Amino acid sequence: MAEIIYNISAIIALAGMIIALYRMVKGPSIADKAIALDVMTIISISLIVYIAAISQKIIYTDVALVYALISFIGVIAIARYLERGL
Secondary structure (H helix, E strand, O other), X not given: OHHHHXXXXXXXXXXXXXXXXXXXXXXXXXXXXXXXXXXXXXXHHHHHHHHHHHHOOOHHHHHHHHHHHHHHHHHHHHHHXXXXXX
């Protein structure tokens, strides 16, 4: 039963990734594109944790944590650039 819920949530996450990719490509402003990129990184982090849960390898959660930290720093850099330039 848990595997069915995992698979359904992965499909929903992939659908969200496709929607965010569309928004990143067709976004009317740079801020919309930056937010879509952030949404895509959050979804990919959740998919990495999903893979860690399915394969039962704890190292993937470490990868997800590092990716989340790098993503956060990247979003801060993009926001600072959009606000007043680097």
